[in-house]
Amino acid sequence: MSIDTPTVNATALDPTSAGAARRDILHRLLMTLGPILAALVIAGCILLAVGVDPLAYYGYVLEKGLFSPLGIQQTLTRMAPLLFLAAGLIVAFRAGTWNLGGDGQFLLGAVTAAASAPVFVQLMPAWLALIGSFLIAAVVAMIWSLVPALLRAYQGVNEIITTLMMTFLGTSLANVLVKLVFRDPGTTVPQTRTLPVEDRLPRLFDTTITSGLLLGLAAIIIVHLVMTRTAFGLKLRIVGANPRAAIHAGLGVPGLTIAVFAISAGLAGLAGAVDIIGVQGNVRADWNPAYGLAVIPAVFLARMNGFAAIGFVFLLSVLSIGGESAARRLGVPNHFTLVLVSIVLIVLALAEYVDHRYNQSRKA
Amino acid sequence: MTGLFSEVFLSALMFGAVTAAIPLLLAGLGEQMSEKAGVLNIGIEGMMLAGAYLGFVGAFYSGSLWLGFLTGAAGGVAVALIMALLCVRIGLNQIVIGIALTLGLEGLTALLHHFQFSRSYPRLPAADATVIPLLSDIPVIGPAFFKHHLIVYLALALVFGMGYLYRHTQLGLNLQAAGDKPAALDVAGIDVIKTRTIAVLTTGALAGLGGAYLANVGAGLFIPFISNGAGFLGIVLAMLARGRPVWVLFGALLFGVCLSLTTAMQVAGINIPTDVIQMLPFLAVMIMLVLFGRRASLPAALGIPYERGTR
DSSP states (O other): OOOOOOOOOOOHHHHHHHHHHHHHHHHHHHHHHHHHHHHHHHHHHHHTTTTTTTTHHHHHHHHHISSSHHHHHHHHHHHHHHHHHHHHHHHHTTTOOOOOOHHHHHHHHHHHHHHHHHHHHHSSSSHHHHHHHHHHHHHHHHHHHHHHHHIIOOOOHHHHHHHHHHHHHHHHHHIIIIIIISTTTOOOSSSBBBOOGSOOOOOOOTSSTTHHHHHHHHHHHHHHHHHHSSSSHHHHHHHHHOHHHHHHHOOOOHHHHHHHHHHHHHHHHHHHHHHHIIIIIOOOOOOOOOOOHHHHHHHHHHTOOHHHHHHHHHHHHHHHHHHHHHHHTTOTTTHHHHHHHHHHHHHHHHHHHHHHHHHHHEEE | GGGGGSSHHHHHHHHHHHHHHHHHHHHHHHHHHHHHHHHOOOTTTHHHHHHHHHHHHHHHHOOOOHHHHHHHHHHHHHHHHIIIIIISOEEEEEHHHHHHHHHHHHHHHHHHHHHHTTTTTOOOOOOOOOOOOOOOSTTTTHHHHHHHHHHHHHHHHHHHHHHHHHHHHHHHHHHHHHHHHHHHHTTOOOHHHHHHHHHHHHHHHHHHHHHHHHIIISSSSSTTTTTTTTHHHHHHHHHHHOOOOHHHHHHHHHHHHHHHHHHHHHHHOOSHHHHHHHHHHHHHHHHHHHHHHGOOOTTTTTTTTOOTTTO
C-alpha cells in the first residue's frame, strides 16, 4: 500500500514573477474557502431538516470559535494537541505508513503524563518535572506502537489494521489505568490526581492560551523541515514512495519503518501530554476526545505539508470549539460537529480533484 | 461457580456468540468483496451505522423486521454509493474518504437519533426465531444454534454462495482481477470501474444488513455508535481470511464467542472492570495477527484507484 507522493507543485518551481505567485496563493485560498463554504451550506441543509436554524448555529460557531476573545483563546489552546498529532501523522504518511492508532497513543501518553507529573513536581524542580513527564509519555506511546511496527517491518502485516486494533486496546487500557492504577483516592469520580494549575505549562502573556501551542507549532515546523530538508527525511520519503526501490538503494527499510512508528507514536504521546500538562490537569475515566481520527484527513488534505496542516488544524479547532458552544446553546447534540467536519473533508477532497483535472486539461 | 457451566448457561453463551457473530460475518463478507476488487473500504463502519439506524427506523415504523432489514441494506447502499462515486469513479483516496464517511455517519445517526428517539428510547419486540425441527431438540447445541431468526441461516448460506461466486462465476473472477491486475481486466474488455462499483455497493448492502441485524435483533433498539468497531473488526476478518468466505465465518464465530463471553462475564458479576473485558476481542485480533499475520495476503492493487491509461 503506497501513498501517492505529493506531486511537487509545478507552479512553485517555475521562475515566476511576484504577481503569479500572488495569484497562486489567491487561487489556493479560494480553493480552500470555496469548498468550506459549500460544505457549510450542505451541513446547513441537514440542520434545517432537523429543525435548527443553521444561521444561528454558524453564528454561534463563529462567535465562540473565532471572534470572542475567550473563544479564540480556547481555539488556539485546542490547537496544541492537534498540532502534535498532525506532526506525527505527517512523518507517518510521508513515509507511507498509515498510523491510524493516534487515539490510543494519545490517550496512553495523556494517562502517563497525568500519572507522572504530580509525582515528579514533588521530587524535582517544576521545569524538569514537566520535561520528565513529556518524555515518559512519548516513550510509553512509542512502546505501544512497537507491536504494529515490528509486524509491519518484519512480517509485512498491514499497519492499518494493527494500529486500529491497538487504538481500541489503548483506549480501554487507558481507562483501566485511570480506574485501577492511577486513581486519585481523594475523589469519588474515577480520575487521576490533578496537577495544580501553577505547575502546569505556563500560559502565554495575559491570556488563557497554553504555551503548548508554541511547542506544537515548533513540533510541526521541525517535522516539516526534517521531512523536506534533511537526508533522514528523504530516506523516509523514499521508503514511502517505493519500499522496493528503497531496499535497492541500500536503505535499512525495517529499521526506518520502526523509526517512523516510534516518531509518529511519540508525537501522538506528546499530544496527550501537552493536553494534560497544559490544559486538563488530569484524566477522567472514559475521557476520549478522539482527536486522532479527525486530524488524519486534515493532514492528508494539507498534502502532508506542515504549514498547510497548521491552517487546517486551526479550522478544525474553530469548528470543534465553536461547535461545542453552538451545540449547547441550540440543543443540538455535539455529534453535529462530526458531520460538519466530515462534509468539509469530502467537499475539500472533491474540489482538489476538480482543480487538478482542470489544470490537467488546460495543460493538455 | 458450578452455575457458570450449567447447560442453560452454555447454550445461552453459544446463542449469544452466534448473535454477536452475524453482524461481523456480514461486514467481513462485504469487506472481503471490496478488498478482492481492490477497494479498501474503511467507510464500512459508517455503512453499518447507516444500516443500523435506517434498519431500526424501518422496522420500528412498519412493525416488520424484514422491511427493517431492507431499509438497513438500502442505508448501507446509499453510503456505499458515495464511496463508489468518490473512490471508484473519480479515484479519491480511499482511506481519507472512508474515514470521513465513518465520522460523518457516526455524527449523523447520533444526531437523528437525538431528535427522534432520545426521549423515549423505543425498543422492538424480540425477534421471532425460526425453530428448526428435530435439530433444535438437541440439548445445549439445539437452543444455541437452531433457534435463530431466519436471516441468520440466510447469512450462513451466503457464505457458501459467496464461495461459489468467487470460484465458479465470471463475476467472481472479474472481481479478483479488478483487485490483482485491473489493467489486465480492462484489456480483456471488462469495465474495471463497473466491477469495482458492484463490489462496493454489495459491501454497502451487506454492511447495512449487518448493522440492521445489530440494532433490530441483537439489541432491539438503536443507540448512537452502536456498531462500536464492528466494521473495523470486519476489515480484520476480511484481511485474515485471504479471500475465502468460510474463513470469515470461522473468524466471526471466534469473535462472537469473545464478545458473548464479555457479556456473560458481566452478567455473572465477575469483578473486573468492563474495560478489561472489552479489550478481549481486540486482544484476540492482535494475537491472531501476531500468529497468522504473515499469511494475510492482500490483492496487489488494493487501495489504488484505477485510471485507464496510467501505469
